[in-house]
Amino acid sequence: MEINKKILMPSKETRQERFGRTLSFISISAIVVLVALILYFIISKGISTFTDNHVNLWDFISRQDWSPSTIGKDGKPEVGALPMIVTSFSVTFLSALLATPFAIAAGIYMTVIGPKKSRGFLQTVIELLVGIPSVVYGFIGLTIIVPIVRTLFGGTGFGILSATLVLFVMVLPTITSLTVDSLNAVPKHLSEASLALGATRWQTIYKVILRSATPGILTAIIFGMARAFGEALAVQMVIGNAILMPKNLITPSSTLTSQLTTGIGNTVMGTLGNNALWSLALVLLLMSLFFNILVKLIGKRGKF
Amino acid sequence: MNPKVVNKIATGVIYGLVILVVAILAALIGYILVTGVPHISWHFLTSPAQSFLAGGGIRDQLFNSIYLLVLTLIISFPIALGAGIYLAEYAPKNWFTEIIKTTIEVLSSLPSVVVGLFCYLLFVVQMRMGFSILSGAIALTFFNLPLLTRNIETSLESVSSLQREAGLSLGLSQWKTITGIILPAAVPGIITGIILSAGRVFGEAAALIYTAGQSAPFVDYTNWNIFSDTSFLNPLRPAETLAVHIWKVNSEGITPDANAISSGSSAVLIIVILLFNIFAHWIGNRLYKKMTSSK
Numbered sequence: 001m002e003i004n005k006k007i008l009m010p011s012k013e014t015r016q017e018r019f020g021r022t023l024s025f026i027s028i029s030a031i032v033v034l035v036a037l038i039l040y041f042i043i044s045k046g047i048s049t050f051t052d053n054h055v056n057l058w059d060f061i062s063r064q065d066w067s068p069s070t071i072g073k074d075g076k077p078e079v080g081a082l083p084m085i086v087t088s089f090s091v092t093f094l095s096a097l098l099a100t101p102f103a104i105a106a107g108i109y110m111t112v113i114g115p116k117k118s119r120g121f122l123q124t125v126i127e128l129l130v131g132i133p134s135v136v137y138g139f140i141g142l143t144i145i146v147p148i149v150r151t152l153f154g155g156t157g158f159g160i161l162s163a164t165l166v167l168f169v170m171v172l173p174t175i176t177s178l179t180v181d182s183l184n185a186v187p188k189h190l191s192e193a194s195l196a197l198g199a200t201r202w203q204t205i206y207k208v209i210l211r212s213a214t215p216g217i218l219t220a221i222i223f224g225m226a227r228a229f230g231e232a233l234a235v236q237m238v239i240g241n242a243i244l245m246p247k248n249l250i251t252p253s254s255t256l257t258s259q260l261t262t263g264i265g266n267t268v269m270g271t272l273g274n275n276a277l278w279s280l281a282l283v284l285l286l287m288s289l290f291f292n293i294l295v296k297l298i299g300k301r302g303k304f
Numbered sequence: 305m306n307p308k309v310v311n312k313i314a315t316g317v318i319y320g321l322v323i324l325v326v327a328i329l330a331a332l333i334g335y336i337l338v339t340g341v342p343h344i345s346w347h348f349l350t351s352p353a354q355s356f357l358a359g360g361g362i363r364d365q366l367f368n369s370i371y372l373l374v375l376t377l378i379i380s381f382p383i384a385l386g387a388g389i390y391l392a393e394y395a396p397k398n399w400f401t402e403i404i405k406t407t408i409e410v411l412s413s414l415p416s417v418v419v420g421l422f423c424y425l426l427f428v429v430q431m432r433m434g435f436s437i438l439s440g441a442i443a444l445t446f447f448n449l450p451l452l453t454r455n456i457e458t459s460l461e462s463v464s465s466l467q468r469e470a471g472l473s474l475g476l477s478q479w480k481t482i483t484g485i486i487l488p489a490a491v492p493g494i495i496t497g498i499i500l501s502a503g504r505v506f507g508e509a510a511a512l513i514y515t516a517g518q519s520a521p522f523v524d525y526t527n528w529n530i531f532s533d534t535s536f537l538n539p540l541r542p543a544e545t546l547a548v549h550i551w552k553v554n555s556e557g558i559t560p561d562a563n564a565i566s567s568g569s570s571a572v573l574i575i576v577i578l579l580f581n582i583f584a585h586w587i588g589n590r591l592y593k594k595m596t597s598s599k
Contacts, residue, residue: 013477020479027386035407038422105321131577133507135550136570200311230415232510
């Protein structure tokens with residue numbers, strides 16, 4: 001009987017195994033639950049502008065007057081987020097557009113044409129650029145870029161152009177390191193075949209390596225855009241924080257993130273002014289999810 | 305045009321762009337250090353901040369940053385370790401694991417201001433923790449978890465599967481194999497990852513403005529009672545960090561020497577993060593050599 005029981009009982013190893021498996025599963029579930037909580041809270045808070053305060057969704061994304069505490073001419077509160085949405089997208093696209101050539105050049109240098117030693121050096125440079133905190137970027141933008149923009153183009157110097165230049169440096173390392181990964185993933189025999197056919201190095205890079213790495217590079221650019229779209233403080237310090245429809249690149253303006261950072265402390269929880277800000281946060285969240293989906297779609301199509 | 309000429313031009317352009325990137329970094333770091341380092345003095349590092357007068361220091365902010373970093377690592381490391389072990393060792397290849405991986409990707413790409421606002425709503429307002437170091441540490445944990453988890457996962461995965469088989473063939477449970485064999489072998493990678501993530505946490509500000517707060521009330525560095533309001537260890541007191549301080553003096557503009565304070569603080573931040581980076585590489589290499597006895 002005794003021995004029978006001993007054999008049928010879970011061994012020490014089994015118990016260890018159950019313990020460890022449960023422990024690690026609890027940790028991973030905690031993360032999943034946290035993300036679900038974030039989504040739930042931001043979404044439920046973000047839609048209260050439309051459900052509790054009965055703001056028209058179309059008005060929210062198409063009107064240009066943002067001053068939730070006052071009632072507009074038509075008897076409805078003014079919560080038009082279009083200026084901020086437009087500004088956010090402008091700085092995002094412009095900075096990604098500016099950073100991409102640099103990132104691709106750095107990527108090509110680090111994978112194809114650079115000597116081994118300087119590849120490592122450039123790698124370190126990129127890592128250091130990642131490490132610089134965003135407030136420091138903001139501070140440098142404020143003390144160098146804004147005055148330069150002011151003297152070159154007039155105006156106050158605050159605006160989309162300054163924000164773009166700051167974000168350019170911030171998204172550059174993101175795009176570069178992912179571009180390097182995708183260039184490295186291009187099979188060696190492709191470029192060897194091209195060189196063997198008598199193509200020059202640039203022809204090989206342009207017609208073979210870059211072509212086959214295109215999905216990866218697109219993914220890199222989208223990650224960069226996601227970072228630019230969500231960056232708050234550095235942008236807030238140089239954009240000027242005027243909730244106006246941007247007329248050009250050098251007038252003060254305001255992004256979703258900058259409006260959030262300046263606004264949330266000045267509004268009372270539960271009021272329309274506060275709820276409207278949460279709706280801006282919801283827009284940010286949805287865009288971030290959208291960027292993720294985009295990356296997944298590209299990843300599916302771009303497999304070797 | 306002659307392909308050879310095009311080749312030369314393209315190579316030249318690439319070199320030019322690369323040199324520009326390096327120049328931008330050199331100018332950035334150079335500018336921060338040149339303008340900032342002269343402001344760093346013993347007085348600057350050890351005196352409290354002033355709101356309306358010039359000559360304030362960053363003592364409390366510096367301490368808060370470090371304390372917050374330590375708390376964040378204490379909270380996030382065990383969770384990330386468990387999650388990393390699950391993903392690297394246990395996770396079956398099915399739709400559920402896919403969902404988990406996607407969730408972690410989503411968390412890592414969420415804007416830090418959104419994470420900060422969520423923590424503000426849940427912890428500061430609804431759970432009544434107020435602006436506190438603890439709320440800040442939780443916010444930073446959210447921000448840190450995906451990075452750390454992925455780092456631990458890849459470090460564990462890079463350990464040769466021969467080691468796993470050896471452990472299992474000795475009759476050890478999988479859990480024992482992981483904790484006794486795989487984990488020690490992955491330690492260099494994990495340590496490097498922790499230090500690099502510490503650098504990011506140290507400079508983060510957007511997630512902290514509405515969680516750890518923007519004020520640094522008087523604290524007593526001799527009061528070791530963790531529950532006392534004036535104790536420097538009290539995790540429920542509001543705490544402005546160095547990065548938040550830079551943002552605040554610049555955006556409020558009531559401190560007369562805001563520029564000097566920001567350049568000094570920026571230089572301190574950059575130096576600390578550079579040290580983190582160098583230390584991470586050094587210790588990673590060193591531990592790797594020690595563990596694998598390779599020269």
